[in-house]
Amino acid sequence: MSRTLLVNAVLATSAREGAGALAIDGQRIAGIWFREETEKDDSKALQAFPDAEVIDLGGKVLMAGGIDAHVHFRDPGLTHKADIASESRAAVLGGITSFIDMPNTIPPTVTAEALEAKLKVASEYSWANYGFNIGATNANADEIIGCLETDFRHSIGGVKVFMGSSTGNMLVDRKESLEKLFSISTKPVLVHSEDESIIKANLAAAKEKYGEEIPFTEHPLIRSRKACIMSTIHALEMALEHGTALHLLHVSTKEEAEMVRAAKIHNPRITAETSANYLWFSDEDYSRLGSRLKCNPAVKSPQDRAALRKALEDGVIDTVGSDHAPHLLSEKEKPYLSCPSGVPSVQQSLPVAFTIGIPLTRIAAAYSEKVAEIFGIADRGILKQGAYADIVVVDPEEEFTVKEVASKCGWSPYEGQTLKGAVKMVWVNGVLTAKDGAIVSDRSAKALYFK
Ligand SMILES: [Zn+2]
Incomplete structure (x- = not known):
């Protein structure tokens, strides 16, 4: 299974936002590291999660x-x-x-x-x-x-x-x-x-x-x-x-x-x-x-x-x-x-x-x-070690004008509107599925399990 370390992210959860790194191992989140104030980089994560493909997110937002x-x-x-x-x-x-x-x-x-x-x-x-x-x-x-x-x-x-x-x-x-x-x-x-x-x-x-x-x-x-x-x-x-x-x-x-x-x-x-x-x-x-x-x-x-x-x-x-x-x-x-x-x-x-x-x-x-x-959805919707790696990376500052609509109907009331927060990368169950507005993998979706 693939091992990926996303570094130089702004991690966002309901409790906290801050610079750090997140590791994906196979389908799951393998670790999360928020930087302490004194830390200038993600070397702690790099040491803790070796032999992984490292992706530098350049300060973009990473959330569930x-x-x-x-x-x-x-x-x-x-x-x-x-x-x-x-x-x-x-x-x-x-x-x-x-x-x-x-x-x-x-x-x-x-x-x-x-x-x-x-x-x-x-x-x-x-x-x-x-x-x-x-x-x-x-x-x-x-x-x-x-x-x-x-x-x-x-x-x-x-x-x-x-x-x-x-x-x-x-x-x-x-x-x-x-x-x-x-x-x-x-x-x-x-x-x-x-x-x-x-x-x-x-x-x-x-x-x-x-x-x-x-x-x-x-x-x-x-x-x-x-x-x-x-x-x-x-x-x-x-x-x-x-x-x-x-x-x-x-x-x-x-x-x-x-x-x-x-x-x-x-x-x-x-x-x-x-x-x-x-x-x-x-x-x-x-x-x-x-x-x-x-x-x-x-x-x-x-x-x-x-x-x-x-x-x-x-x-x-x-x-x-x-x-x-x-x-x-x-x-x-x-x-x-x-x-x-x-x-x-x-x-x-x-x-x-x-x-x-x-x-x-x-x-x-x-x-x-x-x-x-x-x-009551188990193991999803949260950045937590052991949860499924359903992850989105957003550039909060990147503006885009809505032009292409992926829905079958081919239109949206948002067409022509300029929005911020471009979706850059999306992982579904640990599989990088979308990148820069295009699908880049096969399907990896699962049924949700409601507690
Ligand atoms: Zn409705």
Whole structure:
């Protein structure tokens, strides 16, 4: 097996950042050396880990590869838009070494059989380590709870609950079903939180005003902040009542961040995610990007964006998931009412955090360590001796303009944007898989093991 020593790095973990070196032996991290103040080089590491290929990182940032727990890779059933091979490749090129996919595929991932089928496809085609969330419906809570009592629980990421969102048949709105799902204690309960009745009323009003040609600038008014806030009040209430490990997905408003801050005091198992889309864009971008920024929840105001950045910095927002949700441009170019929601973003998610100046320790936490903790992912997401060598090297100062998009759909709302934090090298299970924006090895991905 190969031995590699990465020297002259800026190592970043949730606890610490500093100059040092990291050794890879085969699939695993063999050692980490932070320099003491008096040390000017990595000679200690070079002595401790001889006979290795030495790579000088020239002061670039080295951190655990990203774990993106919120992607829609469209496989199976929608593979004209995206598939596990194409999107996991885009993920790796963006510094994401593991993903957990969402259940709104065809068929939906609402049974153990459907989840097993996805695992099989990923084992053959995925470039990044792979895991899958299971989707809740009004009818399958008992089946999910049954699954979680078997060994199959180690193959399930979290339980996705669309609270009041119209995503096929996965809307969960029955009180009895919600009570059962929020009583699950062994997995994170992942909630998409938007109040469907408020959205329906707003949409009816917009149709009244505009007919069929609703402008895309109306999107944040139709899928309004109130729809998010009211649903999140409900989700937090239930999580407080049941002690749920609620992981609130793609938080998009200042008010929700504040509510999460308060709720955590009473139930520390409550966590929150936002996506790069809400950290980078604002509702002012709808006039420029139109349908290309149509996603659910809608992107909110610049004030919300500022509050979300701050909440990510101070740890109220725990994680960043991309909510990578590709559609073909031909689908996105339809009028508002028939244009599908969702934007591709997995490749840009990590550089956005560098561009907006999130501290390195917080990037390390939000993109990998905390994700691994919430989902109980063993031996990944952390720079630790013995952990799998899923590693990303980023040049925090290198600017680049987004031009080439690796996703199958071939476009991104980030096209033309200048970002910082170029992904230079990516190791997956100890194999250097991507370098300078190109894939340089065969696949080495594994299934994620959830504790
Ligand atoms: Zn999503």
